[in-house]
Amino acid sequence: MADQTDDGTKTLDSSDSGESPGVVFPPESPEEGIPHSSATHFNNDLKSVLVTSVLNLEALDVDLYRGTHHWVPRTQRLFGGQIVGQALVAAAKSVSDHHYAHSLHCYFVRAGDPKVPVLYQVERTRDGRSFCVRSVKAIQHGQPILICQASFHMLQESPLQHQFTMPVVPQPEDLLTVEELIHQYLSKPDLAETARQGLNKLLANEVPIEIKPVNPPHFYRHTATQPKQLFWVRARGHIGEGNMKLHCCVAAYVSDYAFLGTALLPYPNYRAKFSASLDHAMWFHSTFRTDEWMLYECESPWAGGSRGLVQGRLWRRDGVLAVSCSQEGVLRVRPATQPSKL
Ligand SMILES: CCC(=O)SCCNC(=O)CCNC(=O)[C@H](O)C(C)(C)COP(=O)(O)OP(=O)(O)OC[C@H]1O[C@@H](n2cnc3c(N)ncnc32)[C@H](O)[C@@H]1OP(=O)(O)O
Numbered sequence: 518m519a520d521q522t523d524d525g526t527k528t529l530d531s532s533d534s535g536e537s538p539g540v541v542f543p544p545e546s547p548e549e550g551i552p553h554s555s556a557t558h559f560n561n562d563l564k565s566v567l568v569t570s571v572l573n574l575e576a577l578d579v580d581l582y583r584g585t586h587h588w589v590p591r592t593q594r595l596f597g598g599q600i601v602g603q604a605l606v607a608a609a610k611s612v613s614d615h616h617y618a619h620s621l622h623c624y625f626v627r628a629g630d631p632k633v634p635v636l637y638q639v640e641r642t643r644d645g646r647s648f649c650v651r652s653v654k655a656i657q658h659g660q661p662i663l664i665c666q667a668s669f670h671m672l673q674e675s676p677l678q679h680q681f682t683m684p685v686v687p688q689p690e691d692l693l694t695v696e697e698l699i700h701q702y703l704s705k706p707d708l709a710e711t712a713r714q715g716l717n718k719l720l721a722n723e724v725p726i727e728i729k730p731v732n733p734p735h736f737y738r739h740t741a742t743q744p745k746q747l748f749w750v751r752a753r754g755h756i757g758e759g760n761m762k763l764h765c766c767v768a769a770y771v772s773d774y775a776f777l778g779t780a781l782l783p784y785p786n787y788r789a790k791f792s793a794s795l796d797h798a799m800w801f802h803s804t805f806r807t808d809e810w811m812l813y814e815c816e817s818p819w820a821g822g823s824r825g826l827v828q829g830r831l832w833r834r835d836g837v838l839a840v841s842c843s844q845e846g847v848l849r850v851r852p853a854t855q856p857s858k859l
Contacts, residue, residue: 519667520719521691523776525686526536527617535747539715548585548613555743558559558814561702563754563755563768564754564756565752565753565754565756565808566587566725566753566754566768567587567602567725567726567737567752567754567767568754568756568763570585570647571584571585571586571587571599571602571725571770572602572603572763572766572767572770574603574605574606574607574610574637576610576836577636577825577851578640579584580607580610580611580638580640580641581636581637582603582606582607582610582639583634583635583636583637584599584603584606584607584634584635584637585634585635586599586631586634587599587831588722588723588724588725589631592793593631593663594628594629594630595628595629595630595635596629596770596774597684597793597794598769598770598771598772598773598774598798599664599770600623600625600629600635600655600663600773601663601769601770601797601799602766602767602769602770603635603637603766604637604653604657604663604665604667605618605621605653605667605766605769606637606763606766607637607639607653608621608651608665608667608669609667609669609762609766610668610764611639611641611651612649612651613649615671616649616670616671617669617671617672617765617801618667618668618671618762618765618801619668619760619800619801620667620668620799620800620801621665621666621668621748621797621799622666622798622839623663623664623666623792623796623798624661624663624664624795624796625663625794625795625796625797626661626662626663626664627657627662628662628793629655629657629662629663630658630662630663632658632691634658635655635656635657635662636655636656637653637654637655637656638653638656639651639652639817640652640654641847644665645733647668647670647671647673648668648669648671649668649669649676650668650669651667651668651669652664652665652686653666653667653806654664668742671713680802680837680838681775681830681838682836683812683814683832683836684812684814684832686731686747686812687731687787687804689729689749689810692729692731692733692749693729693733694727694728694729695719695728695729696720696729698733698815699716699719699720700835701754702716703716703717703764704805708734708815711767717733724774725752725753725770725776726750726752726753726770727750727751727752727753728748728750728774728775729748729749729810730746730747730748731746731747731748731749731812732747734750740785740786740802741782741783741786742783742784743781744779744780744781744782744783744816744818744820745782745814745815745816745817746778746779746780747812747813747814748812748813748847749811749812749813750771750774750810750813750831751807751809751810751811752767752807752808752814755805755808756806756807757808758806761804764804764806765801765840767807768801768805768807768831768840769797769799770800771807771811771813771831772797772799772813772829772831772840773797773844775796776794776815776827776844777792777794777825777827777844777846777848779815779827779829780817780826780827780846781825781848782817784850785853786852786853787848787850787851787852787853788850788851788852788853789848789849790850790851791847791848791849792846792847792848792849793847794844794845794846794848795824795844795845795847796844796845797842797843797844798842798844799841799842800839800840800841802836802837802838802839802841803833803837805833805838805839805840811831811832811833811839812831812834813829813830813832813838814831814832815827815854816828823847823848823849824845824846824848825845825846825848826843826844827840827843827844827845827846828843828844829841829842829843829844830842
């Protein structure tokens with residue numbers, strides 16, 4: 518049956534299909550959603566909508582920008598990755614071409630309202646010889662929805678250089694996209710009608726990123742798994758080489774997608790009735806292209822007290838560690854067997 522969660526979202530329950538209940542990719546994810554009315558269809562030959570629309574802020578005044586929405590999650594609160602990505606665009610506009618984003622630290626303090634645009638107000642906190650720091654407030658209805666500190670650094674050589682090794686995984690060419698996996702499920706003759714409807718809804722999502730899970734297919738979870746997941750990810754459409762600041766902003770968007778769901782993987786017997794990211798931090802280590810496949814390695818070292826911590830690494834496919842991320846989210850759950858409030 519389709520199950521209405523307490524935050525008004527729908528999850529799939531395939532109990533009448535003979536399979537264990539629960540959407541798995543992303544697990545109980547708040548990200549499954551609908552395209553905003555401005556959505557366009559994607560073609561990989563076309564410029565990424567992330568560049569033409571989502572991250573293309575309108576300048577209103579000095580250090581003041583307006584951003585609109587492309588895709589809104591089913592929770593009907595703005596996607597955190599969009600707000601962080603737009604905040605970083607706004608911050609980056611006030612630093613020189615020689616300064617590159619190296620880190621950001623954000624708090625999501627209020628839910629974003631998909632019905633109105635977001636204003637981004639940049640404060641030039643400090644310009645040093647090597648580092649520039651910016652504070653960005655994302656504002657709706659006169660109140661902050663996100664506060665973000667972003668720091669930019671000039672390229673500096675150093676003999677100190679190390680990184681972890683990228684996990685060995687199948688190449689993206691050998692894996693199926695989420696959409697292809699859904700089509701595989703839909704071809705199962707014994708799939709319950711409600712599950713079919715739910716999967717079709719997932720297919721209708723026009724998230725501007727492409728995903729190939731390394732451990733598919735997981736649309737219906739049978740057992741608890743370690744709080745770890747790996748997937749190849751890239752922006753849909755062309756972005757091109759050269760604008761590293763822009764790729765960092767796209768990475769900010771991408772990095773929030775399905776991230777918090779990692780903390781729910783060990784708990785197939787619980788459903789999220791409310792989940793939202795509370796904060797998000799990123800560190801950018803090297804150059805990369807977000808319109809090329811990158812491996813997103815996500816793990817959750819801890820959950821407790823209705824919160825979960827997730828950590829992620831975005832790898833270039835040549836093994837270079839490009840980005841590290843961390844996030845804590847609120848995770849309020851109910852037992853899967855508990856009837857919904859409907
Ligand atoms: C990928 C994931 C994403 O992108 S999520 C999107 C980005 N993140 C966000 O939008 C989060 C933005 N931040 C927020 O909305 C707030 O800071 C949050 C996290 C809600 C703060 O929580 P809190 O201080 O509890 O807010 P609130 O008092 O307004 O309550 C919100 C709803 O939660 C409920 N609540 C509150 N406390 C409890 C509790 N102890 N146990 C159970 N429920 C609780 C409140 O009743 C309220 O519910 P409702 O909205 O009235 O139905």
